[in-house]
Amino acid sequence: MPSSENLFSRVCRENRKKQTQILGIMASPRKGGNADILLEEVLKAARQSQAITEKIIINDLSFIPCQACEDTREDGRCKIEDDFQKIYEAVLRADSIVVASPIYFGSISAQLKMLIDRFQCYWRAKYVTKTIDEALMKQGGFICVQASSENIFFDNARSIMKNFFNTAGIEYCREIFCSGLEKKGxxxxxxxxxxxxxxxxxxxxxxxxGKFA
Ligand SMILES: Cc1cc2nc3c(=O)[nH]c(=O)nc-3n(C[C@H](O)[C@H](O)[C@H](O)COP(=O)(O)O)c2cc1C
Structure with a gap:
């Protein structure tokens, strides 16, 4: 890797495989629960359509919430060295991202909100230092499950996810909202x-x- 190359450029350069790469992000602490099952179904179907898939279970990773650092790096990467770095690299690598979350108290899970807030470094690189390549648009899908049938909870979750995807250069293009699911599985x-x-x-x-198709 040339010494001047930043993480964003490196991951993009390495991402020249012909097959579509899909990243699934599981945001429930309940493995084998409803969000997990639906995410697995998405990834299985994607593999059957020749995609390469990767899955991250946020709850298995160890990272702290955003610390609102004032002296951030300019290459879009958060300077805190914890497991968030694995998520960040996986997001950059992927062509498409699928996030699956339960509704907790009318919103997304805390695990997912922590992940989203850590993308503040990316927001800054995109809008302040302008070091992110806008041509690298990805596609994003969102799966959300809840016990009740309150549409307003899904509206809340959609709004947060659209905000996140937009920041991360991911087009919010597919969603599945599932009500009436309380028990695991x-x-x-x-x-x-x-x-x-x-x-x-x-x-x-x-x-x-588009860039590497
Ligand atoms: C902490 C917590 C908060 C929850 N809050 C809500 C809620 O506000 N509205 C709702 O419909 N269901 C709520 N639920 C139920 C979950 O959304 C539901 O059981 C979902 O299917 C769990 O998904 P999972 O199996 O992927 O973990 C809550 C569950 C937990 C554990």
């Missing part, structure tokens, strides 16, 4: 939700970011 009894997840995986597998 209850989504398996809802074939319509499972079918929507498989369809999302197939669609995302067809997308390859």
């Amino acid at each position: 209850s989504v398996k009894e809802k074939p319509d939700y499972m079918e929507k997840a498989a369809a999302m995986g197939e669609k995302l597998a067809q997308f390859k970011k």
Whole structure:
């Protein structure tokens, strides 16, 4: 790697594989729960459509919330060296990102909010120092599950995810909102939700970011 090359450029340069790369981000602490099952369905369908998939379980990683540092780096990378760096590199590598979260108290999970806030470094590089390449638009899908049938909770979650995706250069293009799911694994009894997840995986597998297609 040339010494002047920053992390963003390096990851993009290395991301020249022909197959579409899809990153799944699981934001529930409940492995094998509803968000996890739906995310697995998306990734399985994507693999069947020849995509390469990667999955991150946020709750398995160790990172702290954003510290609102004033002396940030200018290359878009957060200076705090913890497991967030793994997430950041995986997001840069991917063509498409799928995030799956439960509704907790009317919003996304705390695990996911912590991840999003750590992208403040990326926001700064994009809008303040302007060191992020805008041509690298990715596609994004959002899966959200909840016990109740309150649409306002999904509206809250969508609003946060759109804000995040927009900052990270990810086009918010697909969503699946699933109500009435309280017990772990209850989504398996809802074939319509499972079918929507498989369809999302197939669609995302067809997308390859323009620059390296
Ligand atoms: C801390 C906590 C808060 C929750 N808050 C809500 C809520 O505000 N509205 C709702 O409909 N369900 C709420 N639920 C239920 C979960 O959204 C629901 O059980 C979901 O299916 C869990 O997804 P998972 O299996 O992927 O973990 C909450 C569950 C927990 C543990």
